Amino acid sequence: MTKLKLTTLAVIGVGLIGGSFSRALKAADVVQLVIGYDFNPQNLAEAVHLGVVDRAAASYAEAVSNADVVFLAVPVRSMTSVVETCVPYLPAGCIVTDGGSVKSELVSSCEQLMPDGCFFVGGHPIAGTENSGASASFAELFQGRRCILTPTKHTNQKALELVHSLWEVAGSKVECMDPLTHDRVFAAVSHLPHLVAYALVHAVAGSAEDEENILAFSAGGFRDFTRIASSDPSMWRDIALMNRLPLMSLLDRYQHEFNTLKEKVAAGDGAWLEDYFTTSKRLRDEII
Amino acid sequence: MTKLKLTTLAVIGVGLIGGSFSRALKAADVVQLVIGYDFNPQNLAEAVHLGVVDRAAASYAEAVSNADVVFLAVPVRSMTSVVETCVPYLPAGCIVTDGGSVKSELVSSCEQLMPDGCFFVGGHPIAGTENSGASASFAELFQGRRCILTPTKHTNQKALELVHSLWEVAGSKVECMDPLTHDRVFAAVSHLPHLVAYALVHAVAGSAEDEENILAFSAGGFRDFTRIASSDPSMWRDIALMNRLPLMSLLDRYQHEFNTLKEKVAAGDGAWLEDYFTTSKRLRDEII
Numbered sequence: 001m002t003k004l005k006l007t008t009l010a011v012i013g014v015g016l017i018g019g020s021f022s023r024a025l026k027a028a029d030v031v032q033l034v035i036g037y038d039f040n041p042q043n044l045a046e047a048v049h050l051g052v053v054d055r056a057a058a059s060y061a062e063a064v065s066n067a068d069v070v071f072l073a074v075p076v077r078s079m080t081s082v083v084e085t086c087v088p089y090l091p092a093g094c095i096v097t098d099g100g101s102v103k104s105e106l107v108s109s110c111e112q113l114m115p116d117g118c119f120f121v122g123g124h125p126i127a128g129t130e131n132s133g134a135s136a137s138f139a140e141l142f143q144g145r146r147c148i149l150t151p152t153k154h155t156n157q158k159a160l161e162l163v164h165s166l167w168e169v170a171g172s173k174v175e176c177m178d179p180l181t182h183d184r185v186f187a188a189v190s191h192l193p194h195l196v197a198y199a200l201v202h203a204v205a206g207s208a209e210d211e212e213n214i215l216a217f218s219a220g221g222f223r224d225f226t227r228i229a230s231s232d233p234s235m236w237r238d239i240a241l242m243n244r245l246p247l248m249s250l251l252d253r254y255q256h257e258f259n260t261l262k263e264k265v266a267a268g269d270g271a272w273l274e275d276y277f278t279t280s281k282r283l284r285d286e287i288i
Numbered sequence: 289m290t291k292l293k294l295t296t297l298a299v300i301g302v303g304l305i306g307g308s309f310s311r312a313l314k315a316a317d318v319v320q321l322v323i324g325y326d327f328n329p330q331n332l333a334e335a336v337h338l339g340v341v342d343r344a345a346a347s348y349a350e351a352v353s354n355a356d357v358v359f360l361a362v363p364v365r366s367m368t369s370v371v372e373t374c375v376p377y378l379p380a381g382c383i384v385t386d387g388g389s390v391k392s393e394l395v396s397s398c399e400q401l402m403p404d405g406c407f408f409v410g411g412h413p414i415a416g417t418e419n420s421g422a423s424a425s426f427a428e429l430f431q432g433r434r435c436i437l438t439p440t441k442h443t444n445q446k447a448l449e450l451v452h453s454l455w456e457v458a459g460s461k462v463e464c465m466d467p468l469t470h471d472r473v474f475a476a477v478s479h480l481p482h483l484v485a486y487a488l489v490h491a492v493a494g495s496a497e498d499e500e501n502i503l504a505f506s507a508g509g510f511r512d513f514t515r516i517a518s519s520d521p522s523m524w525r526d527i528a529l530m531n532r533l534p535l536m537s538l539l540d541r542y543q544h545e546f547n548t549l550k551e552k553v554a555a556g557d558g559a560w561l562e563d564y565f566t567t568s569k570r571l572r573d574e575i576i
Contacts, residue, residue, distance in 0.1 A: 126505070146505070185505055186505070188492045189492065189505050189510040190505075190510065192488070192491065192492065193488060193492075193510055193513045193514075195546075195549055195550075195553070196484055196488055196513075196546070197513065197568075198549065198564065198565055198568040199542060199545040199546040199549050200480070200481060200484055200542060200545075201568045201571050201572045201575075202545045202564070202567070202568060202571065203480065203538060203541045203542035203544075203545045204476045204477065204480065204481075204538070204575075205571040205572075205574075205575060206541060206545075217414075217434070217473055217474070217477050222477040222478065222481055222575075224512055224513075224515065225481045225484075225485065225512075225513060225516060226481075226572050227512065228513060229568045229569065229572045230568075230569050230572050230573055231565075231569070233562050233565035233566040233568075233569055234562055234565075236561075236565050237558050237561040237562040237565060238558075240553050240561050241553075241556055241558050241561070244553060244554075244556060247553060248550075248553065248554060250491060250492070251550045251553060253491045253494060254487060254488060254491035255546065255547070255550060256491075257487040257488075257490045257491045257494075258483075258484070258487040258543065258546065259543070261483055261486065261487050262483075262536075262539045262543060265483070265528050265529075265532060265535060265536065265539060266532075266536060268529055268532065270525050270526075270529050273524075273525040273528050273529070274521050274522055274525040276486065276490070277486055277519075277521035277524050277525060278521040279490070280485075280486040280489045280490060280517045280518075280521075281517065281518050281519070281521055283489050283490070283493040284489045284493075284514050284517045284518050285518055286493075287489075287492075287493060287510075
């Protein structure tokens, strides 16, 4: 690439992520035309009305049939079936990339679905807000945030370089990681903590005999600690299902840690507890 | 009380909490003399040098023997034995109060230890920083923060009112709660979350095959979620031991929630998971 300029970008799923990607590339003037498609017609109309995309397609086929690049920002569980639907209409040379937060199965499926002369590059922008929909999108969402690309031995290098450049233009710090490593790392630093927080909220909310006081005194650590338990339920259902294998390994490990800790509290083993907490503090201070 | 003015306040344990209480009352000019005592002579010398207290006592006996009010800010496990040591030297009419973060056993023991004509009032200021020692103390630590007092049927009303006034002068929003309710509420909103975070750090740090990437990507939710796992290990050992009964009840409840959640992930039960996460979000948004 001498100078980055796309003729047509198709954005499938014009929500927070898809809309912000479009806005960022339009703001940087690296794309002539952005065509959007969304299974929710109201959201799609809103996207056009707000200038998030230049125009709306009436179908997946229309959205992708002239695209240099297709960006998929639909729920992660729908990604593969959306790619299947689009495949017959992809023009030669088209690069398909996505923003899904679980990668192994998805990347493998999408690579297999690509027709000859079309190229898939998996991606995962580490960005978001508590809002959703085209109206929540903004060009700066990815500024300074990491975006992970997950190339494999099948990935076309020029396609990878192009997608890499687009995310840099959008403001991201781009890193590459193989899909399985990605899924293991996010199982550890994100998926496990989310499940732990969900269970914690249930446990605390269930101790309702002191509900009024819990309400009053949850303002401190509990609020910060459980913020992630307010995340989108259907997205987290999908993540738990799609990243099940790496996640189960961490759930096992965590269960073992928790059960041991509980036994030691029950036994009143102060020396063990102090040692365990000291190690936690050291590990956490090292990790962060 | 017409006008709040103490002749002598004794502060036992001149660290962050004890030192800040002294500074706050001195700043508000409601005490003529603050005498400090600390089992660490260097910290005590530092407290005098910095003006955190007016002068240092050479012993518990000397510290308390002329005090209107004794404020105990030693580690919660040492509180009862410190009170035992002080009891023979408490002057008639002396009010003893504390800042320990677990209350039931402590309040009960201290009430029994009080000589006739001396009065115990349990307290727990909800405030702190990551620093410790006299040099970390500051007069504004309690400004706008809650302080819970834990009176019982044995509590002297005038003593309770005085301690209440002192914490208000220090800037706290004071609330009363019976000791067992206090311990149950804090087991739920603070102690359980801390133990969960300690176990989580061990589980994640133990998945070391991807250590480098975990290091790089822990910057998001994981960092916020595990901040409390960097808390003082010996304090949390004491809390786990001293609040064992209410805490075990919550550890049981949480273990049940977590184990069920893990089973449903293993079974790939998407409908159950979405429902569970939806309830978490609703409960959390209600609580906060």
